[in-house]
Amino acid sequence: MTSTLPARLPAAGGVAPVALVSESALRQNAPLALAAGTGSRADDVFAADAWGHGAEWVASVLSDLGMDAAPLDAAVLFGLPGSHARPVLSLRGRALGTKPLLRGEGVSYGYTHRAPLDTTVALVTGGYAQGVVRSLGNAVSVSIDGRRHRIVGRVAMDVCVVDVEDAVVPRGSEVVFFGDPVAGHPSLREWTDATGLTPAEIIAVVGVRADRRVTA
Structure with a gap:
């Protein structure tokens, strides 16, 4: 069946998140x-x-x-939530850099999140143009080097902001939006719970809008 979904679009700076299958x-x-x-x-x-x-x-x-x-x-x-099979698709981004965020300072459009304490935030590739739905801001976490960190503020077109707290996150660090919970990744179910979308709706968009690559 021919897909009617939009073609992939590059993220900011040509660095697109990867839909790994x-x-x-x-x-x-x-x-x-x-x-x-x-x-x-x-x-x-x-x-x-x-x-x-x-x-x-x-x-x-x-x-x-x-x-x-x-x-x-x-x-x-395809290993969707509830199937008890291995997820075939995972979404990976990269940290573009980090900066301190002082108590009371806000992030992203409209400052829907303000830091309750001094912290550090990372700018991460992956936004609503690649299927990271806007409603995920302030609602779900990502995994960086085995640790969970929350997406904060509104998700932008090609990037989002993650509160990494005291973690050291070098530029280029891999960020897992969702994947295999057995491997410690956030589950796609967290996205369905936060957005009200079905797993099929989410992965169909992510798969065609991110940079899709095959891994063994």
């Missing part, structure tokens, strides 16, 4: 998706560019496994 997770999930889809109405796994994972890539992996997409349960195949 895991081939090992897709291969591991495929037999589970077949079992889950048997005897029920299977979802169209190729809808919206394979739910943001890349229809051509998903088709090639399934073909290599000798599998037909028709009977597969898409939620299980």
Whole structure:
């Protein structure tokens, strides 16, 4: 199915967040998706560019496994919340830099967040143009070097601000917006709870708007 979603757009400065899709997770999930889809109405796994994972890539992996997409349960195949399967897609950004934020100072448009204490904030690649929904500001956290840090203030078009407190976050540090909870990443469920969107709606947008890459 041809995607009707917008094409990818580069983030500020040409540094786009990365939608990382895991081939090992897709291969591991495929037999589970077949079992889950048997005897029920299977979802169209190729809808919206394979739910943001890349229809051509998903088709090639399934073909290599000798599998037909028709009977597969898409939620299980892609490891969405509630499926008990490995998430195939994760969203990663990069820290562009940090700066001190003094008590009472605000961040981003409208100063919807003001620091209750002196702290440090990081500017991170990834904004609403790449699927980091505006309502995630002041609502969810990201993972940097294994620690959780909250997104604060309003999410901008290509970047957002993260309160890193006392952590040392060098420029270029990887920031995980969501991924595999088993690996300590924030869950996509946190995004659905904060936004009211479905997992499919979120990953379909993220997958086509971020810089999508395949990993083993």
